[in-house]
Structure formats: C-alpha cells, structure tokens
Amino acid sequence: MNRQLQSISRRSFLAGSAAAGSLVLMHPFSARAAGNQAHLRIMETTDLHVHVFPYDYYADKPNDTMGLARTASIIDAIRAEATNSILVDNGDFLQGNPMGDYIAYERGMKDGDVHPVIKGMNTLGYDCATLGNHEFNYGLDFMFKVLDGANFPFVCANLTKGQLAASGRDDALFLKPYVVLDRKVKDGDGNEHPIRIGLIGFVPPQIMNWDAKHLSGKAMTRDIVRAAEAWVPQMKEEGAELIVALSHSGIGPAQYEENLENASLLLAGVDGIDAIVTGHSHLDFPGVKFDGMEGVDNAAGTIGGKPGVMGGFWGSHLGLIDLLLERDGNAWKIVSSTSEARPIFKRVERATEPLVESKAEVEDAVRADHEATLKYVRxxxxxxxxxxxxxxxxxxxxxxxxxxxxxxxxxxxxxxxxxxxxxxxxxxxxxxxxxxxxxxxxxxxxxxxxxxxxxxxxxxxxxxxxxxxxxxxxxxxxxxxxxxxxxxxxxxxxxxxxxxxxxxxxxxxxxxxxxxxxxxxxxxxxxxxxxxxxxxxxxxxxxxxxxxxxxxxxxxxxxxxxxxxxxxxxxxxxxxxxxxxxxxxxxxxxxxxxxxxxxxxxxxxxxxxxxxxxxxxxxxxxxxxxxxxxxxxxxxxxxxxxxxxxxxxxxxxxxxxx
Missing domain, CATH: 3.90.780.10 (5'-Nucleotidase, C-terminal domain)
Known part of the structure; x- marks a missing residue:
C-alpha cells in the first residue's frame, strides 16, 4: 500500500489557484482521508548555500538547476495538494556562493540588517529551521546577526556553550533545542483538530574541526544521537504528538560510533522520533544512489523504518514527506507515509530544462543584493x-x-x-x-x-x-x-x-x-x-x-x-x-x-x-x-x-x- 501511494504521489500534479479556476489534484492521503484521519505534508529545503536566484555567479550566467526562487514557485502549488502542511529548512543556507562571501566579507551585517537569503526565506512562511555546518564559516557573531532577521525559529539540540548537566541535557545551548508547534489539522470530513508538532534540530559535531578558528573555546558539540536521546523524552513530556527531526547530517552507517558526521539513519532509530528530514550530503532521497543501502527503503521512502527525505542542494529539489495520520483516542499516529524529492528541472540528454519559473516575490526581495553580488564577482x-x-x-x-x-x-x-x-x-x-x-x-x-x-x-x-x-x-x-x-x-x-x-x-x-x-x-x-x-x-x-x-x-x-x-x-x-x-x-x-x-x-x-x-x-x-x-x-x-x-x-x- 505504501509503495502504491508513493507511486501515485510522484505523478506530475496539476496546480494553480482556485481563483483562476485551475484544477488541483490532491495527494491521495488528502483525497481519501476518513473522518478520523488527516493528511500532513512536511516540505523541506536543505543546503541552499545562499542560492536564491537561479544564477551561477562563478560562471556569471543564469542556471536552471538552482535557486530558492525556483523552488519557491512550486511551494504554493505543493501546499495546495495537501490539506495540511508545514515548511522547514534543514541548514547550510548561509555560505556557499559569492553572494554569501560578498555579504560576509564586503558589506557586512549591521544590527537590524536582513541577510538576502533570509529575505527570500521570509517570504515563504517557514515554520522552523535548523543549522548546518556552513552557518559557522563566518563566525558566531555574524551567524547570530543573520538569525535575528528571520521571522521563523531556529533550533539546534547539540550545539552547547559548556559541559553537560547530569541529566544529559545542557540548558546552556545557543538556540532552543526544539519547538513544539500548536497547529490544527483538517480531517477527511473537513473538521479541525488540534495537534502538537515537535521539531528538533542537529548539526554535525565536525564543525569543531572545520571551524575551529571560530568555535574553539566558544562552543561545544554533542553526539547527534545522544542529544536526541536526551531531548526527545522532554518533547514528549511537553505534549508533542508528532516529532520531526531536522537533521543536517547524511544518511550514514547503521553501526553506532560516537560523533558520526552522517548519523541520520541512527537518529531515525531514536524512540519518539516519527519522521526525519536530512541533508548535508547534497543528494536526493528517495533516489537511486540509496538503492541497496542498509537500513534504507528507497521505494518506501523510509530511513530506519521512519518516513524520511533529503531535498538535494542549492534549491534543486523540494523534499516532501506525506503522512496519513489517524486519531487514536486523544492522540495521532502515522498509519502510512510517502516521500519524494521533487525537482525544479529535468535533464534532457546533456542539457537541463526548467520545470518551473522563479517566484517573483522572492526575487524582488533579494534583487538589490543580487545586483550587488554581480558587481562583486566582476x-x-x-x-x-x-x-x-x-x-x-x-x-x-x-x-x-x-x-x-x-x-x-x-x-x-x-x-x-x-x-x-x-x-x-x-x-x-x-x-x-x-x-x-x-x-x-x-x-x-x-x-x-x-x-x-x-x-x-x-x-x-x-x-x-x-x-x-x-x-x-x-x-x-x-x-x-x-x-x-x-x-x-x-x-x-x-x-x-x-x-x-x-x-x-x-x-x-x-x-x-x-x-x-x-x-x-x-x-x-x-x-x-x-x-x-x-x-x-x-x-x-x-x-x-x-x-x-x-x-x-x-x-x-x-x-x-x-x-x-x-x-x-x-x-x-x-x-x-x-x-x-x-x-x-x-x-x-x-x-x-x-x-x-x-x-x-x-x-x-x-x-x-x-x-x-x-x-x-x-x-x-x-x-x-x-x-x-x-x-x-x-x-x-x-x-x-x-x-x-x-x-x-x-x-x-x-x-x-x-
């Protein structure tokens, strides 16, 4: 059943506005949900690396394979396919192309400034984001000035200021370890019900090596799995009915080692985590590169048995996890899921062909910064x-x-x-x-x-x-x-x-x-x-x-x-x-x-x-x-x-x- 629904969900859905009279083809979970069931779609961007415009600044020419403005153009349509949805970012948004270097090294960030990638993200209604390793490349002070401009929360459960408490939880974190969102979901009969969605974030511990010059003596990291084991029970205590891990970590080995860089498979195995969005590896999951990998079901879109997704890089894909939830007494449980990394382009022989156009609102928000970056790279x-x-x-x-x-x-x-x-x-x-x-x-x-x-x-x-x-x-x-x-x-x-x-x-x-x-x-x-x-x-x-x-x-x-x-x-x-x-x-x-x-x-x-x-x-x-x-x-x-x-x-x- 799971695989059949996944096959259906990967069709090219029609999308458009009701005002324009366009037909919206709903995901099977929304179309078929019963009165005690609800469809929740989790949408993920990851590893944007400051690619807002579909433009390769190194080559100084447009590029149809990248850009949040392109990814954004399908977010509204993809929201329309689902009765209920949330949007998250999985990290590595701050560094990685000349726009990031221009802001960090040339223009700088004054108090009250909004970074261009945050300007773009602020137009899209994100519910939450976590940190990736590249957020630290310009130092902690710069990073926190950037985060201050976001109109959505950031979470990270394994970036600490000091030693661990005896409980295994460290209250001296730089960010909240998690948030619990109070939302309402519509069931198959159109009735609304409350749901509490917990979102917890993780960064690779290797940032202490990669950015030692910025972090040594100022920060510490914890093992991803151990941090999850410490904080997820508290999320449950606070009433989180559905817990989604925002893991800026690849889908790695099935055998535990301390401080693994790619720990998402093991993280999915932590009791209480219901779904996982991943990144860092610049791959798309489900995808052919994960065929035959231990602990991963590429066809079902699961990681360690849990619904999971990895949405490419530079805005190349929008990661989607679709959950069919069922009311069990006073609690929600997942009864089925599908996953998909939906692309913004396709390859035709050796060429690329765009599948979407840019969303004007995103480009308009960042246009001045784009023009300044063009001047910078030249x-x-x-x-x-x-x-x-x-x-x-x-x-x-x-x-x-x-x-x-x-x-x-x-x-x-x-x-x-x-x-x-x-x-x-x-x-x-x-x-x-x-x-x-x-x-x-x-x-x-x-x-x-x-x-x-x-x-x-x-x-x-x-x-x-x-x-x-x-x-x-x-x-x-x-x-x-x-x-x-x-x-x-x-x-x-x-x-x-x-x-x-x-x-x-x-x-x-x-x-x-x-x-x-x-x-x-x-x-x-x-x-x-x-x-x-x-x-x-x-x-x-x-x-x-x-x-x-x-x-x-x-x-x-x-x-x-x-x-x-x-x-x-x-x-x-x-x-x-x-x-x-x-x-x-x-x-x-x-x-x-x-x-x-x-x-x-x-x-x-x-x-x-x-x-x-x-x-x-x-x-x-x-x-x-x-x-x-x-x-x-x-x-x-x-x-x-x-x-x-x-x-x-x-x-x-x-x-x-x-």
Missing part, C-alpha cells in the same frame, strides 16, 4: 603575476593546474595542522578540466595576468567538487601517476610526428601531483586502461620519481589533497578509494581557490615544471590545442613546442621534439 579580488591558461595542460606542467594545487595544499595544510597527520608531507593532485576535446577549440582556461575576479574561478575549476585528503604511500603515489600517464599513446623512439594523446582518455583523469618531481617515459606502454583496469602489469612509465630531491620511499606516508570525486574512487585509480579518505572538507574546491587568492592578494601560478617527458632521441610527437595557445607556446618550461599547421575542426596542431 570586481578583482586579487592579482596573478602570470596568465592562467590550459592550452598545454596535457603536455607540460601548467599554470591553471598549478594554482589549484597551490590552493589545495594551502587549505589541507591548515585543516590538518593540529591533528594526527600534522607531521606528514602534503602533496596535491589536480587535473585540467577545460582542455579542448569535445568542448572544441575554444574550450580552454584563459585568464590574463593582472586582476583576478571571482567569476574567473569558474574558468579554473568547472565543477562543484569538495576538497578531500587521502592518506597514501609513496608506492600509491607512483601508481596514481601511472594511471594518469595512460592519457599518452605509446611512442616509438626514433620516429617522427607520432600522435601523442589518446582521445578516449578524459582530461579530468589526468592528475598532476604537485610536491614531487617525475618524468614520463613514453616509450613504455600504459600500465592501466582509461578505466583503471590493469593492462601491462610490468610497465613503468613513471621514472625518476622524487620527493625533496631524493627517490621517493615506497613505504613513506603522504597526505594528498584532491577532490571528492577522486577521493571516493572516481576514475578507478589504483589504490584510491573512500577508505583512504582522512579528511572530507565542507568546502568546495572553488571556494578554496577564492579564499586562497583573497588571502594571498597576489598569486604566482607559474608552472614549476615538476614533471616532464623523458628524452627520446630523434623522436617527435603531435598534439592538438586551441589556436589561441600560440600566444603562450614559447613560455612553456622545459618542453620544445612548435606550430605544426592546422588541426581538425578548428584546432591547431603542435609538435614536441622529445
């Missing part, structure tokens, strides 16, 4: 002493990759400086994303020397990856590079003008590792296929691999800064998988690059030629790049690059003498 935040280009990123050490590695090394060194890995050397792995290929002859990074604006960062780093650090050995570093070197065809010594690059090998899997030096012997066959499968077990393309001027010790341990795609096993690099991850940052690689440029003021991204091709006598190779690369061919260190005519489909052909 204004220089630093300078580069050398141009940042990727025309030769696949054949030589490259400045556009170099700056990414510099920023990642800077960030991970800072993050790990006080922990168990503080004494280990930090390397950095980065790959060129804009390197021609299917993108065409103009698909290259090209930022001139001089001022660097925030929007230029999109040219340096295309994807919204987050930073991770993995713990590897010197032997792992070599295999990592062997895999990367698979982008090159095997070259026959003494032969002229051989094709250098394998077009089936994606440029985003050509990792350059900064912090070591090495050469690539093109006369050797590749050791791995483009999919990471063993190809030539005895091959060794990576030669003269050194750290600190000496041959690398295969047993030495290294920390390598990378992104969540690679750290999670993306690209099937040998020896690199999620179990090697020692630090999963809350920050995107883009944000880290921006912070690095702002911190440094002036950057010097000149490539240091830490890798090269091993010389092969009387041998040359050909490769294609964008014709605009001609302006930089003479600047490439350690590589003899010369024009060799026109390539295919607008590309230019170049020759390297090895």
């Amino acid at each position: 204004t220089a935040v630093g300078k580069t002493s050398a141009p940042l280009y990727s025309y030769f990123a696949l054949v030589a050490d490259d400045p556009s990759v170099q700056i990414v590695s510099q920023a990642q090394t800077w960030y991970i060194t800072e993050m790990l400086k006080d922990g168990a890995y503080k004494d280990l050397p930090v390397l950095s792995a980065a790959a060129p994303f804009k390197a021609g290929g299917r993108g065409g002859p103009d698909y290259y990074t090209d930022v001139p020397a001089g001022d660097v604006a925030i929007k230029n960062v999109a040219d340096l780093y295309l994807y919204p990856n987050t930073v991770q650090a993995v713990l590897v050995t010197g032997a792992d570093v070599k295999e990592w590079l062997e895999m990367s070197a698979g982008i090159f065809n095997q070259i026959e010594p003494g032969k002229a003008d051989q094709v250098l690059l394998d077009p089936t090998f994606p440029s985003y899997n050509f990792d350059v590792i900064d912090g070591v030096t090495y050469a690539i012997d093109l006369s050797q066959p590749p050791k791995y296929t483009s999919k990471g499968e063993p190809l030539n077990a005895g091959a060794s393309r990576i030669t003269d691999l050194q750290y600190n001027g000496a041959p690398i010790d295969p047993a030495q341990k290294f920390v390598v800064a990378t992104n969540n795609y690679r750290g999670g096993g993306g690209g099937n690099f040998p020896g690199i998988s999620a179990d090697k991850v020692i630090f999963a940052a809350p920050d995107t690689n883009r944000d880290v690059i921006v912070r690095y440029i702002v911190e440094q003021g002036a950057i010097n991204p000149s490539a240091d030629a830490n890798w090269r091709f091993k010389p092969l006598e009387n041998t040359s190779v050909l490769f294609e790049t964008g014709p605009k690369g001609a302006a930089f061919a003479g600047e490439v260190k350690g590589v003899s690059i010369a024009p060799a005519g026109e390539g295919n489909e607008g590309f230019a052909l170049y020759r390297i003498t090895l």
